[in-house]
Amino acid sequence: MDPRFRRGNLVSIVKYISDREQVSNSEIAGDLHMSMPTVLQHIKTLQTKGIVEETGKHRSSGGRRASLFTLKKDLAYAVGLDIKRDRQIFLIADMLGKTVYSCTCEVPYEDSFAYFEKIRRNLDAALTASGLQRSKVVGVGISLPGIVDVSRNLLLQSHALGVSNVSFQGVERLIGFPVKIENDANCAACAELRSYKGNAVYLSLSDTVGGAVFVAGALHKGDCFKSGEFGHMVIDKDGEQCYCGKRGCVDAYCSARVLKAAGGGDLNTFFARLKRGEENAVNVWRRYADYLALSISNLRMMFDCDVIIGGEVGGYLKDYQIRLMELLGQYNKFEYDNGYIKIGKFKDDGSAYGASLLFREEFIENLFVRPERVADYSVM
Numbered sequence: 001m002d003p004r005f006r007r008g009n010l011v012s013i014v015k016y017i018s019d020r021e022q023v024s025n026s027e028i029a030g031d032l033h034m035s036m037p038t039v040l041q042h043i044k045t046l047q048t049k050g051i052v053e054e055t056g057k058h059r060s061s062g063g064r065r066a067s068l069f070t071l072k073k074d075l076a077y078a079v080g081l082d083i084k085r086d087r088q089i090f091l092i093a094d095m096l097g098k099t100v101y102s103c104t105c106e107v108p109y110e111d112s113f114a115y116f117e118k119i120r121r122n123l124d125a126a127l128t129a130s131g132l133q134r135s136k137v138v139g140v141g142i143s144l145p146g147i148v149d150v151s152r153n154l155l156l157q158s159h160a161l162g163v164s165n166v167s168f169q170g171v172e173r174l175i176g177f178p179v180k181i182e183n184d185a186n187c188a189a190c191a192e193l194r195s196y197k198g199n200a201v202y203l204s205l206s207d208t209v210g211g212a213v214f215v216a217g218a219l220h221k222g223d224c225f226k227s228g229e230f231g232h233m234v235i236d237k238d239g240e241q242c243y244c245g246k247r248g249c250v251d252a253y254c255s256a257r258v259l260k261a262a263g264g265g266d267l268n269t270f271f272a273r274l275k276r277g278e279e280n281a282v283n284v285w286r287r288y289a290d291y292l293a294l295s296i297s298n299l300r301m302m303f304d305c306d307v308i309i310g311g312e313v314g315g316y317l318k319d320y321q322i323r324l325m326e327l328l329g330q331y332n333k334f335e336y337d338n339g340y341i342k343i344g345k346f347k348d349d350g351s352a353y354g355a356s357l358l359f360r361e362e363f364i365e366n367l368f369v370r371p372e373r374v375a376d377y378s379v380m
Contacts (some may be wrong), residue, residue: 006042009034009367013042014051014364017071017197018095020054022055043069047344048132051075052366071095076363077136079123079177080356081142082349083185084207085109085160088119090126091352092137095360097194101130102349111163120175137176138363141355142168143187145208147225153181156225159244161206180358185210185228186219187354188310192344193217194357199305203230203296205313210249213280213303231255253291256312259284271316287372289320298339300332317343 012032017023046052053072057065060296066175075095088110091102105122108136109115127134139365146158155166172179190214197217204210213220221227226272229252232244239248242296252258256267263270299307309317317324325338332338346353 009038009042010046010237010368011365013039013046014367015361017052017069017299018097018364019358021096022068022070024058024068028068037050054218055165063148074136076138077132078138078351078359078363079126080143080187080354080358081119081123081140082187082352082355083109083161083262084145085209087351088122089352090122091349091356092126092130092132093353093356095363097348097353097357099353101187102352103129104348109161110327111161111166116171119171123175134176137177139180139359140175141187141358142171142179142181143184143355144181145184145210147229148181149181150182153179153270155181178320178359180355182355182358183210183212183225184208184351186212186221186318187352187358188212188344188346188350189214189228189308189354190219190294190357191350191354192308192310192340192348199303200308201299201303201305202228202308202310202344203314204311204350205254205292205309206256206311206351209249209311211299226309230271230295230299233298235291235298249289250295251315254288254295254313257286259313267312289324293324294331296324296341297328297331300328303332306340306342308344310346310350313349314344315347 013028016028016032025036025043028034029036032036044050045231050072052069052243054067055070056068057355058068077092077094077100080091080093086106088105088107092100092106094100103126107115107122108119123140127137144155144158145160147156148154149156153168155163155168157164168181170180185202187205192202193200193214196214199216200214200325202212202214211228211230212367213227232246234246234248235250235253236248240252241247242249242252259270260267260289262281263273270281295309321341321343324341327336344350
């Protein structure tokens with residue numbers, strides 16, 4: 001077999017397993033259109049190299065039960081760091097995408113060396129608390145609220161952090177790991193839509209409002225990396241002041257800050273008050289939900305696909321999904337089925353989780369082309 005073709009098969013199998021946690025040989029053969037002898041040979045190779053291990057047997061009503069395979073538990077790990085205005089969220093995941101450790105550090109952002117030194121210290125503390133060896137960590141993905149040039153590890157502009165043209169290249173030397181950066185909403189969308197192959201729009205409702213567009217399972221970033229800046233669509237030209245300088249932006253009406261302000265600065269407190277029926281919370285929610293429905297309707301009109309609601313607020317919306325659908329009926333007269341609204345499964349840690357995925361595919365690709373690198377992770 002051509003070595004390049006063989007390598008491609010091995011990479012495809014590892015990616016397939018990493019997306020599905022545990023699989024059988026027949027599932028691999030069927031979904032990846034490989035012959036059973038080819039799959040058996042490749043699985044044996046992956047077991048020999050310490051990349052894949054048998055994890056059990058399929059349930060069966062009769063006959064021989066098929067073996068199930070998964071990636072080796074300690075194959076490698078990646079760190080996701082979500083930088084927000086007032087805190088740093090760290091999350092460590094394995095190559096199956098399972099979170100093995102997470103923590104939040106209350107650290108206000110500042111454009112200084114001291115801030116990045118705090119990242120180093122907090123990262124070291126997280127690794128120590130997790131009990132993982134540094135040699136098992138393939139890199140640190142960093143999620144940022146702003147416009148990002150990933151090719152240069154450069155934060156071009158962030159109104160939320162009040163900075164522009166901040167390079168993260170030096171962070172690699174400081175923390176001792178490879179670094180990739182990405183927009184926070186893109187990271188959160190990748191977390192929600194991991195392995196998704198269709199079209200979707202993701203709307204992130206956190207301290208800032210952002211979003212992402214997926215076309216045929218691929219993230220569409222736009223010509224200038226600004227795709228998905230839904231928080232700065234204007235829905236009331238004479239409306240409230242947005243932090244970006246404009247008036248009437250979605251962010252001014254639908255960010256988590258709006259609800260936190262009515263909950264003493266805490267989102268849990270707000271929704272607790274809303275459930276108790278406290279008048280102020282109910283009034284704030286009615287206004288918030290109306291603007292949210294308007295924004296969702298606009299996104300549906302533009303993209304004609306599922307709209308996934310995530311971020312901090314998204315994690316609370318399951319109980320209010322029906323009400324949102326009712327409100328959408330006021331703005332969308334072209335369809336009666338509002339089932340295109342989906343509620344995300346992440347709350348505050350979606351961006352950090354998505355950032356941890358930035359190194360996963362690269363690591364898998366490199367398993368079979370850079371043996372000197374792979375040797376660091378004891379898989380060759």
